[in-house]
Amino acid sequence: MSLSTGATARTASPKERSLWMLDRLVPGAGANNVPAALRIGGRLDRPALRTALTAVVRRHDALRTVFHAADDTLTASVLAPGEADLDVQEIAPSADGPQAALTSFAAPPFALDGRPLIRAGVLADGDDDVLCFVVHHLVFDTVSAGVFTRSLARAYARVLRGEQPYPPDEGTGPVPVLDEPAPRSRSTDFWRDHLAGFDPGALETDCGTGHNPDRPTLAGGRLDHTLSPGATAAVRKLAKELRAPEAVVLLAAYYLLLAAHGAGPDLVVGTPVNVRGDGAADAIGYHVNTLPLRTAVDPGEPFRALVTRTRNVFFGALSHADAPVDGLLGEVARPGASWRGSLFRHVFNYVPAPGDAGLTFGDAPARTEPAETGYCKFDLELNVLATPDTLSLRAVHGTEALAEADARALVRRYDALLSGLGEAADRTVAEIEVGTDADRAALRTGYEETVRAGGAAGFVAAPDGREALPGVRGELCLVATSRPAADDGYDGEHPLHGPYRRTGELARRGHDGTLEVLGRADRRVTVHGVPVQLDRLEALLASEDGVRAAAAVLRKGDDTGTGGLVAFLAAPDDPQLLDRLRKRVGAELPAAAEPGAFVVLDALPTAADGRPDLAELERRAAADGATGAGASDDSDGQLLADLIELWQDILERDDVGPQANFFELGGHSLLAAKVAQRSGKLAGVRVRLADVFANPTPVTLAEHLRAARA
Numbered sequence: 001m002s003l004s005t006g007a008t009a010r011t012a013s014p015k016e017r018s019l020w021m022l023d024r025l026v027p028g029a030g031a032n033n034v035p036a037a038l039r040i041g042g043r044l045d046r047p048a049l050r051t052a053l054t055a056v057v058r059r060h061d062a063l064r065t066v067f068h069a070a071d072d073t074l075t076a077s078v079l080a081p082g083e084a085d086l087d088v089q090e091i092a093p094s095a096d097g098p099q100a101a102l103t104s105f106a107a108p109p110f111a112l113d114g115r116p117l118i119r120a121g122v123l124a125d126g127d128d129d130v131l132c133f134v135v136h137h138l139v140f141d142t143v144s145a146g147v148f149t150r151s152l153a154r155a156y157a158r159v160l161r162g163e164q165p166y167p168p169d170e171g172t173g174p175v176p177v178l179d180e181p182a183p184r185s186r187s188t189d190f191w192r193d194h195l196a197g198f199d200p201g202a203l204e205t206d207c208g209t210g211h212n213p214d215r216p217t218l219a220g221g222r223l224d225h226t227l228s229p230g231a232t233a234a235v236r237k238l239a240k241e242l243r244a245p246e247a248v249v250l251l252a253a254y255y256l257l258l259a260a261h262g263a264g265p266d267l268v269v270g271t272p273v274n275v276r277g278d279g280a281a282d283a284i285g286y287h288v289n290t291l292p293l294r295t296a297v298d299p300g301e302p303f304r305a306l307v308t309r310t311r312n313v314f315f316g317a318l319s320h321a322d323a324p325v326d327g328l329l330g331e332v333a334r335p336g337a338s339w340r341g342s343l344f345r346h347v348f349n350y351v352p353a354p355g356d357a358g359l360t361f362g363d364a365p366a367r368t369e370p371a372e373t374g375y376c377k378f379d380l381e382l383n384v385l386a387t388p389d390t391l392s393l394r395a396v397h398g399t400e401a402l403a404e405a406d407a408r409a410l411v412r413r414y415d416a417l418l419s420g421l422g423e424a425a426d427r428t429v430a431e432i433e434v435g436t437d438a439d440r441a442a443l444r445t446g447y448e449e450t451v452r453a454g455g456a457a458g459f460v461a462a463p464d465g466r467e468a469l470p471g472v473r474g475e476l477c478l479v480a481t482s483r484p485a486a487d488d489g490y491d492g493e494h495p496l497h498g499p500y501r502r503t504g505e506l507a508r509r510g511h512d513g514t515l516e517v518l519g520r521a522d523r524r525v526t527v528h529g530v531p532v533q534l535d536r537l538e539a540l541l542a543s544e545d546g547v548r549a550a551a552a553v554l555r556k557g558d559d560t561g562t563g564g565l566v567a568f569l570a571a572p573d574d575p576q577l578l579d580r581l582r583k584r585v586g587a588e589l590p591a592a593a594e595p596g597a598f599v600v601l602d603a604l605p606t607a608a609d610g611r612p613d614l615a616e617l618e619r620r621a622a623a624d625g626a627t628g629a630g631a632s633d634d635s636d637g638q639l640l641a642d643l644i645e646l647w648q649d650i651l652e653r654d655d656v657g658p659q660a661n662f663f664e665l666g667g668h669s670l671l672a673a674k675v676a677q678r679s680g681k682l683a684g685v686r687v688r689l690a691d692v693f694a695n696p697t698p699v700t701l702a703e704h705l706r707a708a709r710a
Helices: 013-024 046-059 099-105 142-160 185-194 228-240 246-260 301-316 326-334 404-421 436-450 534-542 575-588 616-622 637-652 669-683 687-692 698-709
Strands: 031-038 065-069 073-078 088-090 120-127 128-136 220-226 267-275 287-298 344-350 366-370 379-386 391-398 460-462 474-479 493-495 500-509 514-520 522-525 530-533 551-557 564-570 597-601
Touching: 013 046, 013 065, 013 073, 013 669, 013 687, 031 099, 031 142, 031 616, 046 142, 046 228, 046 436, 088 575, 099 120, 099 460, 120 460, 128 142, 128 551, 185 287, 185 301, 185 326, 220 404, 228 246, 228 391, 228 404, 228 564, 246 267, 246 301, 246 551, 267 301, 287 301, 287 326, 326 530, 379 404, 391 404, 404 436, 436 500, 514 534, 530 534, 534 551, 534 564, 534 575, 551 616, 575 597, 597 616, 637 669, 669 687, 669 698, 687 698
Parallel strands: 088 120, 267 344, 344 379, 564 597
Antiparallel strands: 031 128, 031 366, 065 073, 120 128, 220 391, 267 287, 379 391, 460 474, 474 500, 493 500, 500 514, 522 530, 551 564
């Protein structure tokens, strides 16, 4: 992948294309921007800074590497040293403080149109200047930030002294882009085996918003938290006792935290690893591979065993870090029409504290200043900053996956979990407490207030029978208020609340102790990797004028990609009614909740209790393919036929029909980009990558394209 100045364009690598896919999924968002900032104790000399910055950019080919995006092709080339001179912008202050001002500067995306992928600015904040630079991840990473900062500081000091930015003994020629060697075949085989059979549904937790928007914003929030002295001491005690790096102990505890919130037991967490080889420590560029570390959390094993397995996985992965998993996406990606990661949604990153001690710009001291884009690519990124005395967390969460209260609770529970692990290495995972004192108080207060108010006493049970933590979904259980009632068919006995009966309803306690009922547990299904509450869909359908009754079932998919939801309606056979329903569902529910077919009946079959006979409806859906009204009424038959042919061509298979789900047939984000580009040409409209995720079948994409042309 090495380039020299003036080199002809090269095709982007798979891991570069993966970053580009994210840019295409959320245009207008700087989710791939890498910001870094330094607080300078004094004022920077702007002309000297501009001269030093220009010299550093001219020095490093990586900082002059530009990308051109055209259709479904991404190419890279290097600008000549004189073609990439940069100015230093003045960052506008914000009434919300310096962090908000830096975020406003860091957030705007870069266009992949051949222009440089770096900008720099200075924010005047009181007596200090805050220097901020923002670089696209395609040519930069966090290791690069340290190299760039040190190089810029040295060049700036020399310019202030009236000298050239670089001393003569360092040479005058540009530093070429680091050439990453091709992945070894044994490393590729390792990852193929490591991820075989993984189901991304195991990444779903029972906390958070439960939302999976069709067109994400990738909006993110950040929480900073210094681990308690007890937690830090416990981690370092366990690291010594179990002969594992403290990063491994922290990662094992992260797996346990996720499992305690409903994920797993088969879990994958992404961990970024620097892949610069010997002699290349100061190379600037995108030289990080995020390794998908897979392990199982067994409730019956001691935490010691989880640490041992995590250590083995960790070191095994490090020895095969040369193979970016992006190149295997088509082989290891699992079905699911979701923009969220098909391999991992949670990231763990252990980094030593920034090495800026003693850094100066001229005579002015400099120290690291937090800078964020306001975006997050994952549900939760847990960054651990380690110093000899402390462990600090910087948790970045996707707000579409986790509300701030849920993210804050996870961070605090992680601290509490670590604090208790110091003497718990031999306790089983199931026996280890994860909740905080605040959690226990919220559960107790919510229960007691319900009883005092005269309501039905109840609690929310996790799958293992224990009381679910606040914010975590589980099954609502009603508690007996008297012993005779307790003897009348109750399902179990809670150690604090007494006998209880399961209701089959999903619920959760809020962080303030309030109880929220979410719907029937047996009406929650997963469609294309996305959780869907069927009773919510049914309620929406039944609320439409003309619909007497509605029921929805999940038709199991087969190898033709025709799985999905089927809606049965007791309603008149009116195409306009069905069109209204499709539009309402599309506007009010995620794409995964949109029925692939509507079947109109005079009346729904009923079971003995008078409710819709779901077993019979499932049988009908499976027997006849449920190609009822609305399943394929495309008024532009040629467009639908062209899209079916497009599916066949890109997926390289012939068994594609109008309802074939692109992602169930093996499609993934890189192939979806081709669908977006080619379907747009077919229809003469612009099609975004997010449109393909939201409309993953030929018939639904045809409807979208017709609407876009109207």
